[in-house]
Amino acid sequence: MGSCERKARRRNRREPTDARWEGRVDAGNERLPPLCDLAGTRLKSAAIVIRGVRGAQDARERRRPTDCRRRPVAALGYTRPVARPVDVDARIAANHRLSDAYNILEIEAPSIARRTRPGQFVMVKRALGCEPLLRRPFSVFEILRDARGAVTGLSLLSKQVGAVTRDLFRAEPGDRLRCLGPLGSPFTVVDPPTRAWMVAGGVGLAPFATLAEALGARGVDSTLFYGGRSGDDLYRVPFFERLGVRVVLTTEDGTRGEAGRVTAPLKRALDAAGARPLMLYACGPTPMLRAVAELAADAGRRVEVSLEPVMGCGLGGCYSCVVRVLDGGARFVRACLEGPVFEGSRVSWADLT
Amino acid sequence: MGRPDLSVEIAGLRLANPLIAASGCFGYGVEYADLVDLSALGAIAVKGLFLEAREGHAPPRIVETPSGMLNAIGLQGVGVRAFVADKLPDLRARRAVVIVNICGSTVEEYAEIARILSDADGVAAIEINISCPNIDEGGHTFGCSLAGVQDVVGAVRKATTLPIFPKLTPNVTDVAAIAVAAENAGADAVSLVNTFLAMAIDVETRRPRLSNVVGGLSGPAIRPIAVRMVYECSNAVRIPVIGMGGIASARDVLEFLIAGASAVQVGTANFEDPGIWPKLRDGVVDYLTRHGHAAVGELVGTVDLSARETAWVSS
Structure with missing residues (x-):
């Protein structure tokens, strides 16, 4: 070695x-x-x-x-x-x-x-x-x-x-x-007694493995709502189960879990969620994110969404990945710096579709 | 022989090397400070600034094309006063050589921005954007006519003693004539090329792939045209030419220098590889050493046309 x-x-x-x-x-x-x-x-x-800049970087x-x-x-x-x-x-x-x-x-x-x-x-x-x-x-x-x-x-x-x-x-x-x-800016990882509900659509599962680990390490009561078109679109479910995450599956063709969209069981759960604090996280297709943001807003819950706009550099140099946010008088902000994770209530959803 | 001298002088401005971050491709510079030693660049041309903040176009703002990309950002920006107050002190602290790219909807706006920058501490030069293809007012409109170039450059010249570099558009019939007009109006150097006006369509939906319908093409796809234009302009004017257009390697830097550029700007390639700068610098050093040059300035405009006729005869 x-x-x-x-x-x-x-x-x-x-x-x-x-x-x-x-x-x-x-x-x-x-x-x-x-x-x-x-x-x-x-x-x-x-x-x-x-x-040549290594020394200076280390010093900083x-x-x-x-x-x-x-x-x-x-x-x-x-x-x-x-x-x-x-x-x-x-x-x-x-x-x-x-x-x-x-x-x-x-x-x-x-x-x-x-x-x-x-x-x-x-x-x-x-x-x-x-x-x-x-x-x-x-x-x-x-x-x-x-x-x-x-x-x-x-x-x-x-x-x-x-x-x-x-x-x-x-x-x-x-x-x-x-x-x-x-x-980019990460999710806000909550602490108990706040519960965490992750909502994933298809490949939108991606940011939730690390989030589930972080939540698990803090002892947060976590649930994953995970939807796909078909059972072939759902992966790594045992990974989440091993972490103690409750998993609710849906498929649009009904081949696995509940038939329909992931927002259906999410809405039922929100309606029955009780008084305990709750934080939602969502990643997936934009229409799903918008629906989740609306459900969360209706239920008076916070949600953080992970967006995936077209990106040129990832560092804030090109200004191509902008998302219109409602604070500061409706303006474009760079998703590579201020996102990809945004507070759901902050996003101007009408401009994203 | 010692290490070759990479420094270049443009309009009295001494740059440590001929590598400049291109405007619109490097944010305000501060975005890259985590990855790039800003003081090690020849200079940074910061994102184009109007007098006031601008929102820019709706997404999608970029689309990738063969060996290039289209952009229609629409000059989103913080405005010159916010730049001077919020960004410039940081750039100064990092010892960056700052070239401020300015845009205007009117001649007077260009002049007003130039006055504001003249009073600011830490501006090395002004690049006058008369070439952005993505906005309706100002910019490109001025850069496409000899009179427009003369008006804007003349007004900025009166407003500031800072070195001024009009950035030219390639979307004209005779770019060398535009360069001459800029020189006659008092420009200290010209930089070229900005992007080529272009368009891409999604054939399935039949919609343009940019919200602005058209955008500017950059990247290696445009490089040979840019080299030709730099060659033409450097033969037409006495002031230095700052060349750019699809530079992605040290060989590309050398090509522009040999074509007649005194310095170069690198834009799109920085998106792909933010660590490109030391590679470019080392490649240029290697070349200079290999060819026995003591200074990078010795390469400028050394394209050898003497073998032309022989080559044609033998082919």
């Missing part, structure tokens, strides 16, 4: 447990990973943090206070999660093809995975070049760990819809993936 790998191990041992990691420990206060962070794999190409990181969940970034005009993004040339460790459409890609990018909070995303691309030109955003699905609990990478849940996702479906272990992250 090389010295870099040993250092990586030492860092992993120092890593707090999930309960502390999510929210209570400043993930950004952790030192940036060294260039050889992807222990044992293609050491030289592992990260492309700009040469050390100076940062340890107990703030978000740091205000002067001049940005908003706050962003503490962890600064890194860009890694990561090895694809595995590609689990779940069906003809869905696959889960396991990516060796521990430096990103370790800093990712529920709801954050990465911008990925198979290789730098012209086709396709731009990276695509993906929610971080799972944080991967080895037998001893050390973070080894992250996974992406992908559904074939275009050229990029088709290419990701065909990827083989050993292939490389450019992976920039973690990006």
Whole structure:
């Protein structure tokens, strides 16, 4: 084992447990990973943090206070999660093809995975070049760990819809993936006695694996409402059940769970929810998100939705991923910075359809 | 031989290297501070600013096309006063060389913004956007006629002593004539090209793929046209040319320099790879070393046309 790998191990041992990691420990206060962070794999190409500024970055990181969940970034005009993004040339460790459409890609990018909070995303691309030109955003699905609990990478849940996702479906272990992250503003993870209801439509399950873990670590009573067109669209249900999450399944064709849309059991549950505080989280097709936001508003409950607008850079540079919000006199804000997670009541839904 | 000198001088402005972040592709610079050492760039051309804040166009604002992308952002922005108050101090603290891209609906608006920026601390130069294809008023309209270029550049020239770089549109018949008009009106340099007016349609729905119907094409797809235009303009004017259009590698940087650009801007490629800057710089250094050049300035405008006739005869 090389010295870099040993250092990586030492860092992993120092890593707090999930309960502390999510929210209570400043993930950004952790030192940036060294260039050889992807222990044992293609050491030289592992990260492309700009040469020459490493020392300055580390100094800034050390100076940062340890107990703030978000740091205000002067001049940005908003706050962003503490962890600064890194860009890694990561090895694809595995590609689990779940069906003809869905696959889960396991990516060796521990430096990103370790800093990712529920709801954050990465911008990925198979290789730098012209086709396709731009990276695509993906929610971080799972944080991967080895037998001893050390973070080894992250996974992406992908559904074939275009050229990029088709290419990701065909990827083989050993292939490389450019992976920039973690990006965006995460979900607000609630504490007991507030209950958490996650509402997922199809591939919109993606941000909820990490959220369920974070909620579980805090002992939050959690439920997943998970809908798909058909039973073939529903995955990883046992993962959530093992975490103690109640799972309510629906399919539009009735092949699994309740027949119909996920909003039907959600509405019934909201009607019977009682007085205990409740937080909703939703990710899926825009019409579903809008319906969930309306149901939550009618029931007087908070909901955070994870949107997925077309994105150019993921860093706030291109202004293409804007979402119209109702505060501040109806204005466009960048979903890569202020989102992808938005308070449901904040979104101008009429402008999203 | 020591390490080659990468610094370039444009209108009295000394840049540490010829690599400039292109306006509209780098936010206000501060967005990238986590990933890029802003002081290591030659300069940053910040997102175009009007006098007042602007909302921009409804999404979808971008669409990817072969080796390129269309955008119709519509110059969403905070307005020049908010920029000076909220963004500029941060850029100054990071020791960034700031070129402020300005837009106006009227000649007077351009001049007013230039006056405000002249009084601000930390503005190295003004890039005059007379080329944005995505807005109805101002911008592109001025940049498409010799008189319009003369009016805007002349008015800004009177309003400021800062170096001024009109950014030219390629959507004209003779871009070199526009460059000459800019030079005659007092420009210190010209930057080109802005994006090419373009359109993409979803054939299934038969709808335009941008809410604005048309947008500007950028990326490697436009590079050969941009190189040609930089070549034409640098032969037509005495002031420096800042070249851009689809640069995605050090070879592309070199191509623009050899065509006649004194510095280059990189935009779309930064979306794909925010870590591109040191790669570009190192590639240029390698080339200079390999070809025995002591300074990057030695490359500018060195395209060799002498072999042209021989090559044609032999082919």
